[in-house]
Amino acid sequence: MTATTAALPPSALRPRKRRGTELVLLVGAVAISVLGYAQVGWAQGSPLPRGATEYGAGLAGLALLAHLTVRLGAPYADPLLLPIAVLLNGIGLVLIYRLDLETPADRAAPAQLIWSAFGVALFAAVVVALRDHRALQRRARLSVVAALALILAPIFFPAVNGARIWIRFAGLSIQPGEFAKVLLAVFFAAYLAANRDALVHTGRRLWRLTFPSGRALGPVVAIWLAGVGVLAVERDLGTSTVFFGLFVVLLYVATGRTGWIAVGLLLAAVGAYAVGTLEPHVHSRVSDWLHPFASIDAGRGPGQLAQSLFAFAAGGVLGAGLGQGHSLLIGFAVKSDFILATVAEELGLAGLTAVLVLYALLVARGYLVALALPDTFGRLLATGLSSIVALQVFVIAGGVTGLIPLTGMAMPFLAQGGSSVVTNWVIVALLIRISDSARRPSPGPPAAGSGTAEARAGAGAPARERPEGGAGTP
Amino acid sequence: MTRCVRRAAVLCLLLLLAPLVAAARIQVLHPREYAANPADRRPAIARYSVPRGDILVDGTPVTGSRDTGEPLRYERTYADGPLFAPVTGYSSQRYGTSLLEAAEDGVLSGTDPRLASFSFLDGLTRPRRPGADVHTTVRAAVQRAAYEGLEGKRGAVAAVEPATGRILAVASAPSYDPALLSGNGPATARTWDGLNADAARPMLNRALRQTYPPGSAFKVVTAAAALDSGLVRDIDAPTDSPLPYTLPGTAVRLGNAADGCEDASLRYAFAVSCNTVFARLGARTGVTGMAEAAERFGFNDAGLRIPAKVTRSNFDRRMEPSQVALSSIGQFDTSATPLQMAMVAAAVANGGEIQQPRLVDRVTTPGGRTVATTRGRSLHQAMSPSTALLLQRMMRDVVTVGSGRDAAIPGVEVGGKTGTAQHGVGNAAVPYAWFIGWAEPEGSFRPTVAVAVVVEDADAERADFTGGGLAAPIAREVMRAAVREADGVDGKTGDGKSGGRQRQSGR
Numbered sequence: 001m002t003a004t005t006a007a008l009p010p011s012a013l014r015p016r017k018r019r020g021t022e023l024v025l026l027v028g029a030v031a032i033s034v035l036g037y038a039q040v041g042w043a044q045g046s047p048l049p050r051g052a053t054e055y056g057a058g059l060a061g062l063a064l065l066a067h068l069t070v071r072l073g074a075p076y077a078d079p080l081l082l083p084i085a086v087l088l089n090g091i092g093l094v095l096i097y098r099l100d101l102e103t104p105a106d107r108a109a110p111a112q113l114i115w116s117a118f119g120v121a122l123f124a125a126v127v128v129a130l131r132d133h134r135a136l137q138r139r140a141r142l143s144v145v146a147a148l149a150l151i152l153a154p155i156f157f158p159a160v161n162g163a164r165i166w167i168r169f170a171g172l173s174i175q176p177g178e179f180a181k182v183l184l185a186v187f188f189a190a191y192l193a194a195n196r197d198a199l200v201h202t203g204r205r206l207w208r209l210t211f212p213s214g215r216a217l218g219p220v221v222a223i224w225l226a227g228v229g230v231l232a233v234e235r236d237l238g239t240s241t242v243f244f245g246l247f248v249v250l251l252y253v254a255t256g257r258t259g260w261i262a263v264g265l266l267l268a269a270v271g272a273y274a275v276g277t278l279e280p281h282v283h284s285r286v287s288d289w290l291h292p293f294a295s296i297d298a299g300r301g302p303g304q305l306a307q308s309l310f311a312f313a314a315g316g317v318l319g320a321g322l323g324q325g326h327s328l329l330i331g332f333a334v335k336s337d338f339i340l341a342t343v344a345e346e347l348g349l350a351g352l353t354a355v356l357v358l359y360a361l362l363v364a365r366g367y368l369v370a371l372a373l374p375d376t377f378g379r380l381l382a383t384g385l386s387s388i389v390a391l392q393v394f395v396i397a398g399g400v401t402g403l404i405p406l407t408g409m410a411m412p413f414l415a416q417g418g419s420s421v422v423t424n425w426v427i428v429a430l431l432i433r434i435s436d437s438a439r440r441p442s443p444g445p446p447a448a449g450s451g452t453a454e455a456r457a458g459a460g461a462p463a464r465e466r467p468e469g470g471a472g473t474p
Numbered sequence: 475m476t477r478c479v480r481r482a483a484v485l486c487l488l489l490l491l492a493p494l495v496a497a498a499r500i501q502v503l504h505p506r507e508y509a510a511n512p513a514d515r516r517p518a519i520a521r522y523s524v525p526r527g528d529i530l531v532d533g534t535p536v537t538g539s540r541d542t543g544e545p546l547r548y549e550r551t552y553a554d555g556p557l558f559a560p561v562t563g564y565s566s567q568r569y570g571t572s573l574l575e576a577a578e579d580g581v582l583s584g585t586d587p588r589l590a591s592f593s594f595l596d597g598l599t600r601p602r603r604p605g606a607d608v609h610t611t612v613r614a615a616v617q618r619a620a621y622e623g624l625e626g627k628r629g630a631v632a633a634v635e636p637a638t639g640r641i642l643a644v645a646s647a648p649s650y651d652p653a654l655l656s657g658n659g660p661a662t663a664r665t666w667d668g669l670n671a672d673a674a675r676p677m678l679n680r681a682l683r684q685t686y687p688p689g690s691a692f693k694v695v696t697a698a699a700a701l702d703s704g705l706v707r708d709i710d711a712p713t714d715s716p717l718p719y720t721l722p723g724t725a726v727r728l729g730n731a732a733d734g735c736e737d738a739s740l741r742y743a744f745a746v747s748c749n750t751v752f753a754r755l756g757a758r759t760g761v762t763g764m765a766e767a768a769e770r771f772g773f774n775d776a777g778l779r780i781p782a783k784v785t786r787s788n789f790d791r792r793m794e795p796s797q798v799a800l801s802s803i804g805q806f807d808t809s810a811t812p813l814q815m816a817m818v819a820a821a822v823a824n825g826g827e828i829q830q831p832r833l834v835d836r837v838t839t840p841g842g843r844t845v846a847t848t849r850g851r852s853l854h855q856a857m858s859p860s861t862a863l864l865l866q867r868m869m870r871d872v873v874t875v876g877s878g879r880d881a882a883i884p885g886v887e888v889g890g891k892t893g894t895a896q897h898g899v900g901n902a903a904v905p906y907a908w909f910i911g912w913a914e915p916e917g918s919f920r921p922t923v924a925v926a927v928v929v930e931d932a933d934a935e936r937a938d939f940t941g942g943g944l945a946a947p948i949a950r951e952v953m954r955a956a957v958r959e960a961d962g963v964d965g966k967t968g969d970g971k972s973g974g975r976q977r978q979s980g981r
Contacts, residue, residue, distance in 0.1 A: 249485070253478040296513040306513065312500040313508030314516050326516050326545075349501045353494060360490045367483035371476060383479055390486035397493030401500065 015439050018079035019071050025083035026067055030060045033090025036322060040098045043323030055097065058113055059090050062120040069124040074436035078369060081435065084362045085428045088413035089116050089421065091355065094322070095342050096416050099335050102328050108335050108416045115418035119425030126429035133434045137377045140190030144223055147183035150176035151230050165236040165408075175419035177239045178410070181388050182426055184223075185246060189380035191220050192254035196376060199255045220247075235281055238395050238409030244268060245391040246384055253383050254376075276405070289405040304330055304338065308400045311341040319348025335416040337408055340400050355414070356397070363390045366431050372438040382434050385427045515545070520602055522546040522567060527582040527605030527840075529562050529574060532614045535607070537562060546658060550575075555651035557621050560630075560644045560679045561612050561833065563782070564652035568662050573679060574833060575652075577781040578608045581837050581845070588837075588845050606845055609835045611640035616923070619955035620645035623948030629907075629929035630680035632813040633952050636820035636912060636924045638850045639829030641780060642956055643925075644813070646684075650676040683785045685809035686928050689895030690747045691908040692804030694818050694865060697744060698857040699767030700755045701864055709741040709864050719750035721796035722757050728799075731894075732877075744868040745876030747892060749803050756802020757795050764802055765791045770856045772817050772828060773810065780813075780833045787814040804895060812926045815910045818856075820924035822869060822889065823912035826862035828853045869911065878909060880946035883954050887914045892946060906930050909945035913953035915961065923956035925949045 037052035063086045070077050093116065097109040130136070136143070153176050157167045166173045192199070198216040224247045232240055252261050276286040287294070292305045302310065307330040314320065325345035330338045344352045366386025370379045392412050399406035410420035412427075500508060508514065525539035525548045536558045538551040550565040552558065563573025571579050580586035584603040620631035624647035633643040654665040669677050678684055700706045706713065717736035718727040728750055735748035743751035756764050765774070768789035772778065776786040787810040790801060800806040810818075813831060821828045829850050836847040857865070869889030872878040878890040890911030897906065912924040927945040 249482050253475065253482050256475065256478045293511065293513070296511065302511075302513040306511075309500060309508050310511065310514040310516065312497055313505040314514075315501055316505060317502055326519055329515055344497055344501065349498055352497050352501075356490055356494050360487055363486050363490065364483065367479060367486070370479050370483075376475070379475065379479060383482055387482065387486055390489050394489035394493060397490075398496065401493050401496035403493055403496040 015076065015441060017075045019067075019075060022070065022079035022082055023067055025079065026063045026086055029083045029087035029090060030056065030063050032087060033059055033094055036091065036094035037097065039321075040094060040101065040323040043321055044101055051097075055093060055109070055113065058117070059086070059093065062086070062089075062117055066120050066123055069127050070432060073124075073127040074432050076436045076439040076441075077432040078365050078435040078439070080361060080365050081428055081432050084358050084365075085413060085425065088355070088358055088362075089119075091343075092339065092411075092414035092416075092421075095339055095414065096335050098323050098346075099328060099342060101323070111418065112416055112421065115421045116425075118418070119422040122422055123425040123429040126426060127433055130430075130433050133378055133381060133430065133437060134375060136186050136381070137190045137193065140187050140194075143183040143190070144187040147180040147187060148223070148226060148230075150180040150183070151234075154234055155230070159235075165234055165239070172418070175417065177234075177236050178417075178419040178423040179426075181239070181242060181246070182385070182423060182430070184243060185250075185384035185388060186381060187223070188220065188247060188250045189377055189384050192250055193375075193377040193380055195220075196254050200257075220251075232275070236408065237282065237285070238392075238399075238407035241395050241407060242388060242391045242409070245394075246387055249387045250380055250384050254380060282405075285405045285407065289402065292402060304332065305400070305402060305406055307331070308338055308341040309402055311338075311345040312401060315345040315348045315352075317349050319344070319346050319351055322346050333408075336410055337396060337406075337415065338400055339411050339415040340397055343414070356393070359389060359393045359412070362386075362428075365435070369431055369435040369438050373434065378434050378437065382431060385431055388427060389424070518567065519545055519547075521583055522548050524548065524584055524602050524604045526550060526565060527584065528607045529558075529578075529582075530607055530609045531558065531561070531612045531617070533609070534614070537565075542657075550653070550656040552651065552653040552656075555653045556649040557617060558612075559649045559652050560646040560681055561610060561617070562652060563679075564655045564677075566652075566655040566662065566666075567658040569655060569666055572677075573682075573782045574608065574610070577779065577783070578834065578837070581606045581608055586845075589839060604840050606837050606839050608837055610833055611635075611642065611835045612644070612833065613642045613956065613959050615955045615959050616643040616952055617645060619643070619951045620948070621647070621649070623927070623951050624929075627929050627931050627944075628674060628680075629927065629931070629945075629948075630684065630812040631925065631927050631948060631952055632681045632811075632816040633923050633925040633956060634813075634816050634820050634829075634831050635956075636824035636921045637829065639820075639831045639853070640835070640850075641813075641831050641833045642923060642959075643952060644679070644681045644833070646678065646680040648674050648676045680928070681812045682780070682782060683811070685785055685787055685811050685814075686906050686908075686930070687808060687895040687897050688804035688810045688815055689893035689906065689908055690749070690752075690804060691815055691818070691891050691893030691895075691910045691926075692802070692808055692810070693744060693747065693752045693893075694822060694869070694891050694910070695768055695771055695773075696752045696756050696759070696764070696802040697740060697865060697868065698771075698822075698861055699759050699764055700740070701861040702767065702857050703759055703763055705755060705758060706740050708739075709744075709868060710739045712737045712739055713743065713751055713755070715743070715748070715751045715754050717750055719754050719799075721753070721799050723794060724796045726796065728753055741868050741871060744891070745871040747877055752803050753799035757799040759798075759802070761791065761793050761795075761798045764798060765789050767857075768808075770854045771821060772814055772854065772856075778831075780831050782833065784813055784831075785811050787811050804893060812928050815908065815926035815928075816924050817853075819869075819890075819910040819912050819926060820921075821854075821856035822862050822865045823914065823921035823924050824862075825859045826855055826857040828856050873911065878911065878946050880943065881909060881911055881950045881953070883913060883950055883957070885916055886953070886957050887916055888912070888950075888953060890946065890949065904931065907944040909949045911946075911949050911953065913957055915957055922960045923953050925952050925956075927952070 034056040037055055066082055070082055093112055096112050100107045100109050154165050154167050165175050165177055195216050248261055275282050288305050292309055295303045311327040327342040327345045328334055330341055343355055363386045366382055370382035373379045389412055392409055396409040396411050398404040410417040412424040528535035529537045536553045539548040540551050542549050546567050563575040565571045565575040582605045584605040589603050589606055616633055620643040624645055627647055629647055631643055631645040634641050650669055655662055715737055718729045720727050730748050730750055732746035732748055735750050738748055738751055773787045773789040778784040790807045797806050801808045817828055830853045832848050834848050837845045839845055866889055869891055873882050873888045873890045877892040881888055881890045888911055890909055893908030895906040907929040910926040912921045914921040927949045929944045
């Protein structure tokens with residue numbers, strides 16, 4: 001097939017744009033969200049909650065705006081990415097709205113809707129303004145400077161709840177660490193793409209492991225250490241973990257070296273253990289994780305994690321029903337970090353599975369984009385962005401289920417938190433932009449190099465077995 | 475590189491699968507480990523999310539539910555808390571439930587499976603049903619008479635309808651207001667601590683949960699044992715009793731407070747309460763015979779529920795003959811709840827048959843559907859009908875000419891027995907005053923009420939402190955109230971049976 005690619009008439013080769021599929025899925029996503037609002041209202045005894053139409057119309061408007069942007073700016077983009085984002089964002093709004101009903105003094109849904117609108121606007125801006133993702137590769141330096149600046153910024157602002165991760169500005173509180181994720185992904189991808197050969201082919205052998213040369217790896221490790229170190233000082237452990245995971249994944253994908261990634265992980269484990277035993281804030285998180293019910297035995301009542309576990313247990317398989325659970329008992333951060341407990345209690349394991357499948361689909365589509373791309377930078381960037389989503393979900397979902405120590409992290413799209421929603425919309429925008437490049441038929445004859453043509457052909461049908469993939473199926 | 479991307483993709487999907495597995499472990503495999511944790515407030519929130527069913531007396535609720543608007547939404551209220559506290563008990567969000575609130579909790583809180591409708595939709599949505607109502611057998615007028623009779627004293631009253639076992643009154647003094655315990659705030663805790671620290675123990679239900687030495691009131695049981703065993707065939711014949719009576723196997727000589735007890739007849743000894751005669755009769759009946767007789771009246775039964783649990787009344791099964799003699803006059807280890815002693819009186823009034831005492835008449839849903847009706851059930855034949863007739867005669871003598879004249883009611887046949895129970899080290903403490911009895915309107919063929927009253931009053935003069943002086947007037951007012959209530963029913967329906975009573979309780 002690869003040999004005949006260029007010879008085929010363009011009409012036979014031209015992949016379908018699938019924008020109609022996207023629109024139908026978007027209608028479904030908005031409909032599910034509106035149904036969620038209605039169900040919350042019915043559960044609370046009123047026929048239809050006030051504001052449900054506004055929320056529904058708002059969400060539909062945002063979805064339409066995003067869809068039109070994609071139709072115009074990235075017509076060949078993956079049709080699943082946008083509906084998944086809209087559905088997750090819609091479910092998140094429903095959940096926050098539902099929790100708002102029981103905390104009349106502290107309404108978070110209106111602000112979340114505004115942030116979502118801002119996120120979609122930024123999404124549209126990225127899709128329209130960024131014509132080619134490779135433009136980002138040239139701005140790696142700017143990215144890293146901006147990322148470090150954003151990470152450092154909260155140090156100059158007062159700590160909130162023990163963590164210096166917010167900056168307050170004109171009545172808004174922003175979590176700059178969220179934005180830094182994307183910028184660091186761009187930097188890592190650009191740097192590793194540029195220095196891939198040096199990383200893979202040079203280096204010194206130590207026992208059975210080949211370590212890359214310091215010159216090649218030095219800058220990236222230094223920046224990574226700086227980022228993680230600053231975040232540790234700020235006590236933003238969740239974001240530190242995501243950065244670390246992102247770094248490890250991208251380094252592995254870029255170099256294919258498992259050996260010293262294992263060493264890195266081992267060192268990280270040792271470091272985590274040391275911090276977990278020595279640093280009091282982290283130590284308390286670890287002991288909460290090991291003994292979630294210790295505070296009950298001590299007569300101080302259940303802690304947040306215990307309440308979260310109770311909420312999960314109360315949900316069972318089918319859940320209590322939207323609007324009928326008591327996840328509000330978790331108290332602080334129930335709408336942000338612990339939003340998944342509300343999913344688990346009110347929608348049950350069934351609903352939780354559905355939500356996690358949505359994330360899995362989002363991540364999988366992102367990775368398919370990576371596989372379909374010809375250029376290393378694009379591949380690494382798509383991999384990095386998809387991994388950020390997966391890592392975020394793992395860190396917070398694992399935390400609230402007691403799988404790993406709990407660290408603060410917003411559930412992408414679902415949780416209350418403006419910075420997080422905006423960042424995740426940007427991630428989806430970048431994935432859509434990259435996927436459009438991956439699936440877009442080449443305007444003229446293929447560019448030099450048969451490898452590129454190969455990848456483009458494969459991009460039209462990502463699921464198809466490709467020559468390179470045949471040997472390397474994991 | 476493609477291989478690495480794929481491996482990374484698999485890693486990321488595993489990262490997403492891991493929390494799902496963790497959640498499934500909590501939600502499906504081991505939810506009970508978490509749900510059973512008392513620190514989880516969900517069961518409490520669900521429990522108080524619906525109004526609790528009411529407890530009704532004479533068809534009128536004596537309880538209620540108040541919407542607090544708090545997470546634990548509905549809170550118990552009591553219309554006349556101290557009056558009915560020995561019947562209802564308390565239902566506290568902080569301290570749980572007691573008495574009827576505890577025994578009928580499933581019905582009142584709506585979780586009882588009998589309330590289920592078994593519809594498919596219910597099974598799917600698992601709705602929280604509102605609590606059902608519990609109609610008691612208590613009559614407000616009788617309860618009030620008992621409550622007012624005990625005012626300012628420490629003691630208890632139990633009144634039952636002999637033929638049916640329906641409990642007409644359960645009073646205990648001093649009482650408390652269970653409404654003050656309903657909530658979960660600091661005021662509730664202060665009240666709770668105060669009530670528990672109170673030396674008068676107001677939360678103790680003395681009628682059901684406290685045993686007292688019955689003293690001479692126990693002589694009803696001893697007389698029944700002597701008559702049933704054939705030890706005494708003629709209640710008017712001399713019993714050949716010495717005075718003083720030396721307890722068998724000891725040098726302890728027993729005397730009497732009353733005169734004329736030497737060689738007295740059973741009837742006379744009963745009327746004036748001769749300790750010597752009854753101690754000797756008990757000793758001659760023997761420990762086995764006495765214990766069996768006591769158990770036929772309900773002693774040594776730890777399983778009695780009305781449906782609230784009733785404390786076991788005791789008559790020892792292994793004793794020296796001298797101890798049997800003392801036990802037979804209601805001393806030594808013999809102890810009884812006031813309800814048990816009311817059952818003794820009821821057995822005599824009801825021809826020897828004891829009906830299972832019961833506090834609950836029926837359970838109805840908020841929609842008015844009757845879910846369950848409790849029926850009368852014979853508990854024991856305590857004595858032969860002929861013995862019961864003889865004891866009725868002897869108990870009437872007590873009220874007409876004997877120690878219980880204060881219990882007499884004009885126009886009503888009243889039988890009774892007084893008791894003054896010694897207790898404390900060397901019997902030095904102020905004794906307990908007892909009166910047990912029954913009342914039957916003249917011309918009626920069924921006794922209306924059997925009652926037991928105990929007064930443990932530290933303030934009374936010891937000389938005045940007899941069953942006849944302190945307890946009998948309370949019993950008289952309780953019986954008078956019961957007879958008046960029953961007359962009301964008879965006047966309306968021409969039938970004193972439970973059917974008429976139910977009609978009245980529905981008004």
